[in-house]
Amino acid sequence: MAKPRKSSLHQPAKKNPSQRAGPRPSGSSSNPLTGGAAQGSRASTTSSGNPVFAQPVPSPDPTTFKDPVTDSSESDVAGVQAVPQPANAAAEPILTLAQVYGSQGATIEQTIQNAGQIVFHSVGDTGSVTGPGTQSLVADKMVSDFTETNPADVPSFYYHLGDVVYYFGEGTYYYDQFYEPYRNYPGPILGIPGNHDGIVYPSDPWTTLEAYLRNFCTATPAQSPDAGGLSRTTMIQPAVYYTFDAPFVRILGLYSNVLEDPGVISDQGGTYPTLDQRQITFLTTALQRVKSENYAGALIVAMHHPPYTGGSDHGGSPLMLQDIDNACTAAGVWPHAVLSGHAHNYQRYTRTVNSYQIPYVVAGCGGHSPLSKLRSTVRTPYKIDDTLTLQSYDDTDYGYLRIVVNATTMTLEFHPQSDGGTTKTPDDDVTINLAAHTIS
Numbered sequence: 358m359a360k361p362r363k364s365s366l367h368q369p370a371k372k373n374p375s376q377r378a379g380p381r382p383s384g385s386s387s388n389p390l391t392g393g394a395a396q397g398s399r400a401s402t403t404s405s406g407n408p409v410f411a412q413p414v415p416s417p418d419p420t421t422f423k424d425p426v427t428d429s430s431e432s433d434v435a436g437v438q439a440v441p442q443p444a445n446a447a448a449e450p451i452l453t454l455a456q457v458y459g460s461q462g463a464t465i466e467q468t469i470q471n472a473g474q475i476v477f478h479s480v481g482d483t484g485s486v487t488g489p490g491t492q493s494l495v496a497d498k499m500v501s502d503f504t505e506t507n508p509a510d511v512p513s514f515y516y517h518l519g520d521v522v523y524y525f526g527e528g529t530y531y532y533d534q535f536y537e538p539y540r541n542y543p544g545p546i547l548g549i550p551g552n553h554d555g556i557v558y559p560s561d562p563w564t565t566l567e568a569y570l571r572n573f574c575t576a577t578p579a580q581s582p583d584a585g586g587l588s589r590t591t592m593i594q595p596a597v598y599y600t601f602d603a604p605f606v607r608i609l610g611l612y613s614n615v616l617e618d619p620g621v622i623s624d625q626g627g628t629y630p631t632l633d634q635r636q637i638t639f640l641t642t643a644l645q646r647v648k649s650e651n652y653a654g655a656l657i658v659a660m661h662h663p664p665y666t667g668g669s670d671h672g673g674s675p676l677m678l679q680d681i682d683n684a685c686t687a688a689g690v691w692p693h694a695v696l697s698g699h700a701h702n703y704q705r706y707t708r709t710v711n712s713y714q715i716p717y718v719v720a721g722c723g724g725h726s727p728l729s730k731l732r733s734t735v736r737t738p739y740k741i742d743d744t745l746t747l748q749s750y751d752d753t754d755y756g757y758l759r760i761v762v763n764a765t766t767m768t769l770e771f772h773p774q775s776d777g778g779t780t781k782t783p784d785d786d787v788t789i790n791l792a793a794h795t796i797s
Contacts, residue, residue, distance in 0.1 A: 411540065412540045413588065416541070419489050421488060426523065428525050433557065434561075436631065438565035442596070445595070449642040451600045454601075457547065466603075469513060474762060475605045475763075478760070479515070479516040479720060481720060481721050481723055483723035484534040485534060487726055492538045494774040495756060496539055497774075513544060514546070516610075517549070521569065522534040524553055526556065551661035552661060568583065571583065571591070574592070606655045606657065611636055613662040613674070619676065619677060620661065621677060622637065622660070644685060645688045654762070655767040659695070659697065666704060667704060668729045668730070693716075696718050697718070697721075702730070702752040703749075703751040704719040705717070705719075705749045714789075714794065722751075737749050749771075754773035756773035757771075766788050766791060769788075770783035
């Protein structure tokens with residue numbers, strides 16, 4: 358395996374966004390928002406300190422893995438793992454979109470502000486263990502979103518909801534399950550890790566999250582030893598939990614640790630002595646800053662394990678949800694949406710809290726096979742109780758979220774890959790009024 362790279366962290370005019378412009382002719386790879394071909398053709402060097410995203414020339418999808426997965430029969434080390442902490446020990450680690458784009462950052466942010474909206478992708482559970490087929494289908498459709506004729510509709514980034522590689526987050530698998538599938542994706546990819554990115558097995562030479570830190574949490578953009586010579590440079594996340602600030606939207610990302618179920622972000626009153634309250638402190642601090650700044654943009658909380666799920670393979674995480682609720686109550690701030698993965702399908706719930714209507718969206722259908730069926734087939738909307746309704750689900754399609762945010766609304770769209778690369782109409786969408794915290 359490749360020698361680990363030192364990490365910057367310590368170890369233990371607003372149109373309806375659903376009515377989108379048609380794609381450009383096949384073969385067009387220009388990205389009008391980020392500079393398109395120039396971005397992809399930048400030389401594979403970090404001497405300028407700038408990131409590199411897509412390959413200079415698009416290439417066909419692979420049909421096999423270079424390194425087939427061999428650890429599927431291993432058993433993971435029992436219990437939660439200690440969470441690597443930010444090197445600067447900040448209560449609220451922060452990353453901005455401008456920082457992600459390097460010297461182009463200020464221009465990119467101003468372009469988005471001038472356009473009046475930001476568009477980005479989000480999905481989790483992308484790593485495949487059987488081959489590149491299902492993952493490539495989703496990645497290819499995401500790349501097709503960069504062919505929009507209106508620059509305002511071009512995605513600015515991809516926020517990954519965890520489980521980048523399977524089964525044990527090893528650097529060996531990053532080429533086949535991350536760098537190769539997204540070799541033609543002409544934008545930055547950041548996010549939060551999932552349980553498979555952090556789990557280890559007893560004889561594993563890697564420590565928890567070691568490869569994730571090396572590929573997503575370096576001090577500056579760098580060529581990763583795990584990239585197999587592909588151009589994409591590492592991401593500069595300040596931690597595995599942090600605030601991501603972009604025009605019109607702020608994402609508070611949490612790391613929900615390594616258990617299959619439930620997700621865990623604190624010691625839960627001593628139940629998990631390996632952990633502490635630092636993620637709760639982070640979340641509370643970030644929410645208090647939202648309030649003190651009178652932040653008017655869209656606020657998203659993201660983690661890998663879903664607070665709610667009807668999937669047959671995974672349950673919800675009620676105590677993690679209680680931790681999040683306590684932080685929101687203490688700060689007097691609630692998110693406009695909560696995103697997660699882990700369950701390998703698409704689900705959308707509406708939760709009512711203090712008269713707010715909050716979508717809780719599960720998007721764990723980014724390519725990991727097989728998909729997971731819901732425990733039972735129901736007709737939606739399906740009222741679970743007075744505060745929670747399952748509004749929509751898809752347990753037969755791989756796909757991803759396309760999220761559109763402007764000064765007054767946020768729209769979350771689900772796009773299944775089965776519709777093909779030229780279909781721009783989402784199979785499900787929901788729009789949130791940001792000021793009222795209601796769904797329209």
